[in-house]
Amino acid sequence: MLLDMDQCLLFVLLLMMGRNGLCQQGQVCSKSVINSCGDCIRSGPYCVWCKQLNFTKAGEQEAARCDTQAQLIERGCKRDEIISPKNNLSIVQEHPLSVSFNQQEPVQLTPQKISLKLRPGLSTTFSVSFKRVQGYPVDLYYLMDLSYSMKDDLENIKELGKDLFAALNSITGHAQIGFGAFVDKTALPYTNTNEKKLQKPCDENQQCQAAFGYRHVLSMTPREDEFKKKVTEQFISGNLDSPEGSLDAMMQAAVCGNKIGWRNSSTRLIVLTTDAGFHMAGDGKLAGILEPNDEYCHMENNLYTKSIEMDYPSVGQLAMQLEKNNIQPIFAVTKNVETVYKELSKMIPKSEVGVLSSDSKNVVHLIESAYNRLSSKVTVTHDNLPDNVRVVYTPQCKHAGLPAENEGVCDNVKAGQEISFNVTVTAYSCMTDKSFTIRPLGIKDTLTVTLSTNCECECEDPQDKSHPHCKGKGKVSCGICSCSEGFVGQFCECSIGDRDERSLQASCQRHNDTECEGRGDCVCGRCQCHTTESGNSYHGDFCECDDEHCEKFQNKLCGGNGKCNCGTCKCNPGYEGSACQCKVSEEGCRTLNNTVCYGRGTCKCNRCECKEGYQRPQCKICLGCSDPCQTKLNCIECLGFDSGPFKKNCSVACSQSIYHEMVDQFTIPTRQCQQKDTKGCWIKFKLDQLVGEDNYRAEILKQRDCPEPPSVTAIIGGSIASVAFIGILLLMLIKLLIYMKDLKEFRKFENEKKKSKWAEADNPLFQNATTTVTNPTFTGE
Template sequence: GRGILASIAVLRLSGVECLLIHPSCAWCAQEEFGRVRTLMSRCDLSQNLQKRGCEAYNIENPRSTTRVVKSEPLSSKGSGPTQYDVIQIMPQKISLSLRPSDQTSFKVQVRQVEDYPVDLYYLMDLSLSMKDDLDSIRNLGTKLADEMRKLTSNFRLGFGSFVDKNMSPFSYTAPKYQDNPCNGYKLFPNCVPSFGFRHLLSLTDKVDRFNEEVQKQMVSRNRDAPEGGFDAILQAAVCKERIGWRKEAFHLLVFATDDVPHLALDGKLGGLVQPHDGKCHMNEKNEYSGSTEMDYPSLALLGEKLAENNIYLIFAVTKRHYVIYKNFTTLIPGTTVEILDADSKNIIQLIVNAYNNIRSKVELTVWDQPEDLSLTFTATCQDGQPLPGLRKCADLKIGDTVSFNVSVEARGCPPPGTRQSFTVKPVGFKDRLEVSVDYRCDCGCTHRARANSSRCSSRGQYVCGTCRCDTGHLGARCECHEGEAGAVYQGACREAEGKQICSGRGECSCNQCLCYESEFGKIYGTFCECDDFSCARHKGVLCSGHGECHCGECKCHAGYIGDNCNCSTETLSCVSDDGQICSGRGNCACGRCQCTEPGAFGDTCEKCPTCPDACGTKRECIECRLFNSGRLADNQTCQRLCKDEIITVETLKTEDPNAVLCLYKTENECVMKFTYSEHASGMSVLTALKEPECGAAPDAMTVLLAVVGSILLVGIVLLAIWKLVITVHDRREFARFQSARSRARYEMACNPLYKQPITSHPVETDFSMYSKSYNGATH
């Protein structure tokens, strides 16, 4: 604060000018204070003024304040005897007192109450291409009422239809087509004349009436492909009495079509140059009477009227037009888009899903915000974590309470006595918070001003310790006349010795500088050293248009930073669909994501095929979209988080070099395969198998036969080996025998195998011994 004040000499500032310098600046209104310029400035920080002798009660330092005027408690249930007093936002009225550049804040709580009444108006395209859809909704009323009564006990249903402007070139206008535009069309020879919008059934709880009206309807035929649906939407929104919208109910407008709509300026093709006035134009036949008089409404006008009448618009469109209508939802607050089957058979589930999706989020909007006010939001959703820059909470359950902290800052001062107001309102709610604003741009001491005071040489008004001199007089005490100049005054007009008098941008008169006027802006300061046009610029705009130039320095408005205030602190544009800042893969700088994860890209770094968690993230989308299972299947966020195109195939091929192959095991121990790739257009594409690959269970008989066969096979092999070994052995013995036989020599007629029974053995005998014995015996 001291540094800010040091750059601005404030001796002769008035109290009002002092308060505008900075929210920390205070003004001393004490008499006989501030005689010495360099030490005794009346404009300074409050603590500095007190140190220099200014009494606390003489210090003017107003602060911004918030006062709650009306705050009734939130309701817990919608229907019942007190449904007209249902409160879904708290508080209901607040009064703000703002000092410029000083912030104050207040807290807003919002709750989607249970069993809230619902009004649903079904607006159907009855062009020729919707004939099969008309057949499908013949009994829609009864079935839809049964489903919606599971969500609310107080439900009403209405019906309307549209085709296009009954004029060239939008419809067939030749005489032979006047009564029957399908004249000569072989497939459907009979249809009714074209019409812009026709209200057929006001909102009622007698759903049989809906079925009766649908049974009566016939299709029509227009010439070009686009339809006049936006004309019908606007009339259904603004003709509240005809449609029967209840003030205390939740308003749903279902828009069913299979083609694109005509937009503003298309009417010039038929000579319609008058813009739509946004009013109800319904004749006694409940038909839109301005169809051939005014152009189609613009998206901005549609968004304004839908929000003004608290209507949620649900686009129920065919798949090939989903992207177009999805882009419309970003331009029209409070709208959603769902994919409609070619014959509208899924319309009931579509409406229920859209209703649940709408009821699962709360988003704040600001109406009639004054230009000199800056608002910043911080959301605290069901997890209790503050989210700066967000004014929206998603994935809520009925009955959840969320809160938003709203900071308000005044960037300037309107004319004295000005009171302004604005409204904070959840999208689609009838409940609102009304905020009134007054400004504290002046000091309280101004009410004690003394005219022709002797302290001002009887030539001026003494206000808050300073003199406001009459015309023609100057000086701290109004002691000088304009035009007086001299050396005695010159020194007081230099910022320092050697500096130019009045910085070369003013004249010195009666010891004070009179700054020149400039075509570029204002020159001010004790020595004309400051101006409001010499600050940094961005794209040629001073302080980027998001700040004020004070003495060469940009003082940024709330929500912006940087030397030229070009960097937004808002993070709303960086929040991805899953609620994370930059999808958890980058940082939000100046309202844009700077992706830090290698391979990540996209506005919120949401695209990253090569990231480690890419397969895991896309797996959840495959599970919920194809098999209605997994973490996202139960919390109604599948359609919001999983917007990638999914292509199912019988056999997965990975010919695309940029595609990432992902695999995971299912609960049944099967393997699911899919690829993740990014098209040049930026759209993510998932190509997955229709069914996971599962191994078949083994057959018991097959296993038994395989085991028995294996045993027999092993036995046969062993027998074959044994036979082979024996044969080899026998052959070797036979070969040995043959060899021995070939070597044997024997006489003819002698069997070589025969052996004599008597064996002869030669014995050697010594006959000399026997001879002696014999001789002895003879003697």
């Protein structure tokens, strides 16, 4: 019976899935140079070794013993003769999760220590559980901008101490509050350096304190009256420019733990209140401050002493120290700088932004809301991950994101609710006793993972050094012969010194060239390489390699930072380059936003190698690239106004390369574009290029300028009038042509008439009438 058309299509589809889908998911062993079982195991996660005696055919290389398990079984290797090391996982320390907080150290993450022994390339997965302890202590450090514009806010904060403690006590019974203040560096152009202005930067009739960068006012205390007293003693100060030194203050509050009074077991919060933006790394050059921030504590008498000696910290430096010290910032800012601090929050893990009212009266409610958002979001990540190791997190919770390599996230987690994460670890190279830590952001608890690899074979070979399989001249090692001294060959069948036949000698020639490249002797069909003048050995199947002819740097082989292997430098850890001439570093490739070459190149030898079109030193500018205002027009149109050629697949075509928002007006000046869309309307938008080649953030004006639609009545009336006018015009033209033609014929007739001569004689054909009849009634009139 013939198949109908639908059945035929289904059969073809299943056939394609079987050929392409199933085969691609099969295990593959990518073999390179295999001389032993250990070489095989290190070649890939699916490579296994057959130790079965006489498994290889006559003349076949022993490397044929290395393949996937399915292939070896198919070729006749017994299952119990296959060597395939497995992953081993052991839990070293696993204290149970704490139910509630007590004076002892609570446990919020379990297990605490795990030991892994992995085969390179083969993943293993284990589970990590987390439960936020109810009543866990909270340390809140209130860091306030005391520039003149915050005068009204300071007066209100002096009265909010009671409300702040009440809010924290509703969260935990173990709350502490500290207080600090900041303005900006006391140097031009940030602050007026006139001596009088430094002592009193405000108006004469205004009570204020001397200019300062950052001052620590109150260490962590559970006493409400002490907090109120210290805050009441504070007065406003002043400076010149609008951005403030908030990053300086946050850095010192993070690294000066002993002075601030952070407890070891607590949730640490910094509440930053301000109405202005912030200076960051590089801005110090305006005042001639060139020394980078060293991320150390420099506090004497509660004042930051390096304010005018060190530059502001970068956002990356601050984010790293906040994460290292388990501090979660809450940015309580006014509406005018909300956008700026939301962008900052994206670069600082576990941070929140809230909008202050004009007089900061809502700060208590803002802190409560931000704390609830921070505490309900659990983010698990890792530190000090060894090279060639990959970790992927899969959250096991109701509100979870997709599996991610760098971190796992569970949201809307309540206090006392237990959640878990599946952690998948893969090592891609051999290593011994490496370790890294897994921890929730903002939480002290950690899991230490000790990692080593299983790169060798345990074949349980017989100890007989005169095994019959090796002609009694060697022992068996994982199925192949390890010959005694003086014997060589696959089965130790050749004695050193015996001359082989010409066929054996031919196997020692590469491309019919000199035997063993002239650097060794052919013994039993294999090359035994000579030593070089320096005493090292040539090596390789044909003695083609030596370890003395590699690139030099500063007259040193491999720069003195590596070893030469067959003409190629193998660099020591921490060095790279063709001659190991460079230290592994990305410092010269780091950009102001703490990326490497803006994601448009790779860092080699501490220099950016940019992708086509992008220019050094940091791949920021592209020469010859298309104008993004034009190339992104279709995406802007579909994202902003749901129209244009990408309308049907806008999310697929555009959402990965453009992050957009609709605005009423532009704020920060940048690259502004004005383009005409498919409907003839003018669209105005602003583009900021983010990290990567094709990655933009767009601000799109909500309104677009479109031409007014034409009047239908005018068009119809105009059309009818035009048709009538053209018709009349055509009729007149036809009438004119006919008149011209008649006039021409008439004139021709007139001319012919003038030329004619009439004959005066009678017509000879004419004859008179023969009969004449008279009408009697005719009167002649």
